[in-house]
Every structure is written in C-alpha cells, then in structure tokens.
Amino acid sequence: MDKMQPIVNAMELPTSWAVVKLGDFVNSEKGKKPLIESNTETSTHSLPYIDIQAFEEGVIKSWTDGVGCRLCFDTDFLMVWDGSRSGLVGKGVNGALGSTLVRINFPSMVNDYAFYFLQSKYQQINTRAKGSGTPHVDPDLLWNYQFPIPPVNEQHRIVAKIEALFSELDKGIESFKTAREQLKIYRQALLKHAFSGKLTEQWRAENAGKLESAETLLQRIQTEREQRYHQQLKDWEVSGKSGSKPKAPKTLPPLTTEELAELPELPECWATIKIDEILSLDKKPMTTGPFGTALKKNEHRSTGIPVLGIENIGNGVFLRGNKIFVSEEKGKELESFSVEANDIVISRSGTVGEICKVPDSFGKAYISTNLIRVSLNQRVINPDLFVYLFQSGSFVKEQVKNLCKGSSREFLNQTILSSLIFPLPGLDEQNQIVSEIDSRISMVEQLDQTITTALQQAEALRQSILKKAFSGQLVPQDPNDEPASVLLERIRAEQAVSDKPKTRKTKHA
Known part of the structure; x- marks a missing residue:
C-alpha cells in the first residue's frame, strides 16, 4: 500500500x-x-x-x-x-x-x-x-x-468540543478531589477532638461519679502487674524452679514536666502514660520482625503460613492477602514472631507508623522484618483505641517524627515506641470513644467511596468523549467542508x- x-x-x-x-x-x-x-x-x-x-x-x-x-x-x-x-x-x-x-x-x-x-x-x-x-x-x-x-474544519470543531467538555469535567474532578482532602482534614480533626476529651465531654457529664479516676486507673495497672508477677513466681516455685526466675515488674517513673508539656490539657479523669504500662502481661509484649538470616528468601513459599508485611496495613485497617508464606517446619523457628487476633502491627520502615489490628478471623501468621508486633493488655486498653491514637497526627505521629529526626531515614524501633506518651481514659470511656469514632469514620468512608466511584465515572466519561470524537459522533458534519x-x-x-x-x-x- x-x-x-x-x-x-x-x-x-x-x-x-x-x-x-x-x-x-x-x-x-x-x-x-x-x-x-x-x-x-x-x-x-x-x-x-x-x-x-x-x-x-x-x-x-x-x-x-x-x-x-x-x-x-x-x-x-x-x-x-x-x-x-x-x-x-x-x-x-x-x-x-x-x-x-x-x-x-x-x-x-x-x-x-x-x-x-x-x-x-x-x-x-x-x-x-x-x-x-x-x-x-x-x-x-x-x-x-x-x-x-x-x-480540517471538523478537526477544529472536534478539538474545541473536546476542550469545552474536558474543562467542565476537570472542574468536577477538582471538586471531588477537594472534597476528598476535606474528608482527610475532618478525620484528623475528629481524632484530635477524641484524644483531647472533647468528643466524649457530654458522655462524661452524663456519667459523672461513675468514672474511674486517673490515679485509680494507674494504680490498677500497677496492682495487676504485681499480681501477675507473684502468680508467675508461685508457678515457678511449684515447677521446682524450672527455667528462669520471673523478674519483678519495674516501678514505672512518672512522666517528667517536659513530657507532660507536650500533651494538651486533658480531662481530670484521664491518665498520661507510656506504652510499657499498657502492654500484655501474658506474653512477650513487643517484637520486631526477623532479621536477615532468620528468614531467608529461599525459605519463602507460595502457600503455607502467611508472613505479614507492610502491604497488610491499610489506613488503620488490616488488608488481607499475602506475598510470602513459610512452611510449618520453618514456622516453629519463627514462633517468637507470631501474631494473633487483636495484636497490633506497626510499620517500622517505608511509611513509618502505619498501624492496624489483626482481626479475630485471621489465623496463624508471623511478622516480616519491616513490622513491629505489639500485644496490649486488653483489661486496661481497647486495641481499637490504640490504633486511632497512633493515627492521630497531633499525638503519636508527631512524636515519632520528632524522635526520628537526625537519622538519614525514618525508622521506628522499640526504643522509640517505649518513649511515646499517650493520653489514656478509663476503659468504659475508651469504648465510648471507639464507638463514636467508628460511627463517624464509617460515614467518612462511605463518602470517600462515593467520591472514588464518581472519579472512576469521570474517567469513563472522558474516554467516552474521545471515542465519540474519533468515530464522527461528537460534532455534526458540515457538507460544505x-x-x-x-x-x-x-x-x-x-x-x-x-x-x-x-x-x-x-x-x-
């Protein structure tokens, strides 16, 4: 041709x-x-x-x-x-x-x-x-x-029509993107409101006289730690002193004036704590994923027991689907890196501080080297509250950012985690805060999904306009052309x- x-x-x-x-x-x-x-x-x-x-x-x-x-x-x-x-x-x-x-x-x-x-x-x-x-x-x-x-004349008309339609379409897309940014701002404002005590201010007023004071809460935490130690010591003695002798719990020092100054003014019945006070008493509470030779690439499998990674952490939610698995035999070697329902996993590299809770329905799994596993004492803290706390930019994330300063890249470790300061209400108010946040976040997510759908439809409309343009259907033909x-x-x-x-x-x- x-x-x-x-x-x-x-x-x-x-x-x-x-x-x-x-x-x-x-x-x-x-x-x-x-x-x-x-x-x-x-x-x-x-x-x-x-x-x-x-x-x-x-x-x-x-x-x-x-x-x-x-x-x-x-x-x-x-x-x-x-x-x-x-x-x-x-x-x-x-x-x-x-x-x-x-x-x-x-x-x-x-x-x-x-x-x-x-x-x-x-x-x-x-x-x-x-x-x-x-x-x-x-x-x-x-x-x-x-x-x-x-x-040629029709080419000019087609271009003019495309640009007019795209201009209107782009205005709509920009409005949707602005709305999405506003949802992010609202989410952060909601968390800030929650962890300054304002979200449940009316709830506290309605339950005045029934709430656990900050002093009582901290004393209960310390008493439980001591009781757990005495039970472990007794079990050790009954077993003929087999294994290592349990260690007495350390008396946790009060927060310094400088540390307290970092927190906003909190309700009187709230406590300020560090993470050691809310960790599990039943197992090793914090673990960093296996390094180097502990889990080699040639030990990865396509099926078996899943190894969780950063890809399993969404925006405060657990995302299913795994890239790496290990055999049951290898899993026995990785037992200290296992996770179970309600454990918290936190990214320590990449996007530092991303967090979620392992759901009840998820079975046996281990963490990868890029994660830290935190097991909480659920008798004193609701794991869902801890996740929301960590997502609050004005509290935990800002502390993480400041503590990582000076290094060539942000990298979270157990020392930094142990340095973080948390506001802590009583368990009943924690549950109320989680309920209040959940209901509002649910509406935010529905709106966000509506925006996502609208943006997808806008892109489909853009393609439809182009398809009509190049098939002679976008503008009328002129017999004089x-x-x-x-x-x-x-x-x-x-x-x-x-x-x-x-x-x-x-x-x-």
Missing part, C-alpha cells in the same frame, strides 16, 4: 472522513541528553531542558546551550517514550527535548486533534510497552494505528515536491 493511501471500510465513519496508518505522515523525533547542563539559567545556557516534569508541571530544573540537542516547540506535542509512563502525551514546550521524550507533529493537520487521538490510546500503549529493563513505547503498535481523519480525501491528496503532492524527507527518529535501539 502506498504512503497515505486511505484504508477502505476500516471503520464506520462519515463519508467525508478518511483513515490512514498513523505513521504514514507524522513527523517525530526522540530527544537527546545535552552535553552540558546548568542548574541555573545563564546568558550561555538559556535553553530549558524539557523532561516529563517540565511539560507536565512547567517546572524547569536545568538549562543548556543547545549544542548537540534536539529541539521541541509549543506547536508540537510530546510523548513519554521510555519508563513506566511510556505513552503519556502532553502539550509541547519550547526547549531542548529530553532524552526520554519524543516530539510529534502532523503537518497540514490540526495537531491537537492528533494529540487527543493519542491520549485516547494511552492505556493500550502503556500496557503494551516493550523492553525487559526500562520499558519503552512499541513503535510497531504506535505507528500502525488506524488514524481517522475528518476534514473539504473532504479529508482532498486533504490527503494535497499532503501527498506537497511531499512529492519536497526535497526534505519525512523525519522519524523514534525506533528504539
């Missing part, structure tokens, strides 16, 4: 349209890395280097003198050729074309029309990228697309007399 020979009956299109192979008359050129770059604009380095951030956000990070560069212009549009976002297109910018980008231009056509056509193909181009290392656009896929061409076949004949004639061959430098090496 000759170049730009119309493809007959390829699509059901208006009679004034034509269909050609996309690559038949495109001008395209891949960028090059400049020989010399400057972090600042100077008289000798005044040409902006256009990378993805430059054409998406208008952020220029370096300038060049233009030597050895390939240029791009605001009359072009640009495509990401290499990397995870290959196939993404954006409007052109004047400058030196980045090495991972391609500039694209369709002479004698409305370039924005072709831009929106390729925007409609992004998902397919991206998912069908080539390359085992860094993925790149498959030129055989890209340049062999059937490209529907309407008359010059047919696309005449346009193609004119382009063929122009190329026949042109001494300059068509540019195409985008075949991947």
Whole structure:
C-alpha cells in the first residue's frame, strides 16, 4: 500500500472522513541528553531542558546551550517514550527535548486533534510497552494505528468540543478531589477532638461519679502487674524452679514536666502514660520482625503460613492477602514472631507508623522484618483505641517524627515506641470513644467511596468523549467542508515536491 493511501471500510465513519496508518505522515523525533547542563539559567545556557516534569508541571530544573540537542516547540506535542509512563502525551514546550521524550507533529493537520487521538490510546500503549529493563513505547503498535481523519474544519470543531467538555469535567474532578482532602482534614480533626476529651465531654457529664479516676486507673495497672508477677513466681516455685526466675515488674517513673508539656490539657479523669504500662502481661509484649538470616528468601513459599508485611496495613485497617508464606517446619523457628487476633502491627520502615489490628478471623501468621508486633493488655486498653491514637497526627505521629529526626531515614524501633506518651481514659470511656469514632469514620468512608466511584465515572466519561470524537459522533458534519480525501491528496503532492524527507527518529535501539 502506498504512503497515505486511505484504508477502505476500516471503520464506520462519515463519508467525508478518511483513515490512514498513523505513521504514514507524522513527523517525530526522540530527544537527546545535552552535553552540558546548568542548574541555573545563564546568558550561555538559556535553553530549558524539557523532561516529563517540565511539560507536565512547567517546572524547569536545568538549562543548556543547545549544542548537540534536539529541539521541541509549543506547536508540537510530546510523548513519554521510555519508563513506566511510556505513552503519556502532553502539550509541547519550547526547549531542548529530553532524552526520554519524543516530539510529534502532523503537518497540514490540526495537531491537537492528533494529540487527543493519542491520549485516547494511552492505556493500550502503556500496557503494551516493550523492553525487559526500562520499558519503552512499541513503535510497531504506535505507528500502525488506524488514524481517522475528518476534514480540517471538523478537526477544529472536534478539538474545541473536546476542550469545552474536558474543562467542565476537570472542574468536577477538582471538586471531588477537594472534597476528598476535606474528608482527610475532618478525620484528623475528629481524632484530635477524641484524644483531647472533647468528643466524649457530654458522655462524661452524663456519667459523672461513675468514672474511674486517673490515679485509680494507674494504680490498677500497677496492682495487676504485681499480681501477675507473684502468680508467675508461685508457678515457678511449684515447677521446682524450672527455667528462669520471673523478674519483678519495674516501678514505672512518672512522666517528667517536659513530657507532660507536650500533651494538651486533658480531662481530670484521664491518665498520661507510656506504652510499657499498657502492654500484655501474658506474653512477650513487643517484637520486631526477623532479621536477615532468620528468614531467608529461599525459605519463602507460595502457600503455607502467611508472613505479614507492610502491604497488610491499610489506613488503620488490616488488608488481607499475602506475598510470602513459610512452611510449618520453618514456622516453629519463627514462633517468637507470631501474631494473633487483636495484636497490633506497626510499620517500622517505608511509611513509618502505619498501624492496624489483626482481626479475630485471621489465623496463624508471623511478622516480616519491616513490622513491629505489639500485644496490649486488653483489661486496661481497647486495641481499637490504640490504633486511632497512633493515627492521630497531633499525638503519636508527631512524636515519632520528632524522635526520628537526625537519622538519614525514618525508622521506628522499640526504643522509640517505649518513649511515646499517650493520653489514656478509663476503659468504659475508651469504648465510648471507639464507638463514636467508628460511627463517624464509617460515614467518612462511605463518602470517600462515593467520591472514588464518581472519579472512576469521570474517567469513563472522558474516554467516552474521545471515542465519540474519533468515530464522527461528537460534532455534526458540515457538507460544505473539504473532504479529508482532498486533504490527503494535497499532503501527498506537497511531499512529492519536497526535497526534505519525512523525519522519524523514534525506533528504539
């Protein structure tokens, strides 16, 4: 088939349209890395280097003198050729074309029309990228697309209609995103309200005289620790003093004036504590996941007993699904890293401080090296309250951030956990706080899901607009328009007399 020979009956299109192979008359050129770059604009380095951030956000990070560069212009549009976002297109910018980008231009056509056509193909181009290392656009896929061409006047009308519809759509999307951000702000405000005592202020007034005082709560915690020690000591003596002698509980020092100053004013019946006072008395209460040789990669299995990781922690909720499993035999070696229902797991690297409670319905499991397991004394603290406490930015997360300062990366450990200060109401009020938060968070999550659905529908509508645009259904045809076949004949004639061959430098090496 000759170049730009119309493809007959390829699509059901208006009679004034034509269909050609996309690559038949495109001008395209891949960028090059400049020989010399400057972090600042100077008289000798005044040409902006256009990378993805430059054409998406208008952020220029370096300038060049233009030597050895390939240029791009605001009359072009640009495509990401290499990397995870290959196939993404954006409007052109004047400058030196980045090495991972391609500039694209369709002479004698409305370039924005072709831009929106390729925007409609992004998902397919991206998912069908080539390359085992860094993925790149498959030129055989890209340049062999059937490209529907309407008359030039209709191209202008289509672009104008797309941009008008997209403008309205983008306003709606921005409103939904703003609403989502407001939900995040509300969630944090709710937690702050809860842990300053304001959320249950009326509840306390209605239950005045029935509530456990802060002094009584702390004394009860200390008494329970001592009783547990005496029982363990008695059991040890009965067993013939087999094994290590139980250690007497340490008397926990009161918080310092400086530590108390970090907390807001709390209700009189609330206590301020550190984590050691609320840990389980029945087993080792805090454990960091196995390091290095304790769990080697060749011991991972596709089935067996699950090993929990950061991927199991959502926004305060447990997410099911595991990447790593171990055999029962290996599990015996990892017994000290086991978790059970109502245990707390906290991420100690990556996004530090993400937290959730292991649900009742989850069976045997172990923690990975990136997690810390915390077992709480449920006779003095509700595990769900602890999760909410940890999510409260004005309390725990801010402390974690400050305690991690000075290191090259945030990394949570048991020492930092033991340094954190918590406000603690009595157990009855804890349960009331959890109930109040749960009911409000449930509404927040429902609204968030509504927003997610709306955003998905907006994206589907965007694709529907593009589909109609390139099938002749978005704007009416005008019988007075010059047919696309005449346009193609004119382009063929122009190329026949042109001494300059068509540019195409985008075949991947």
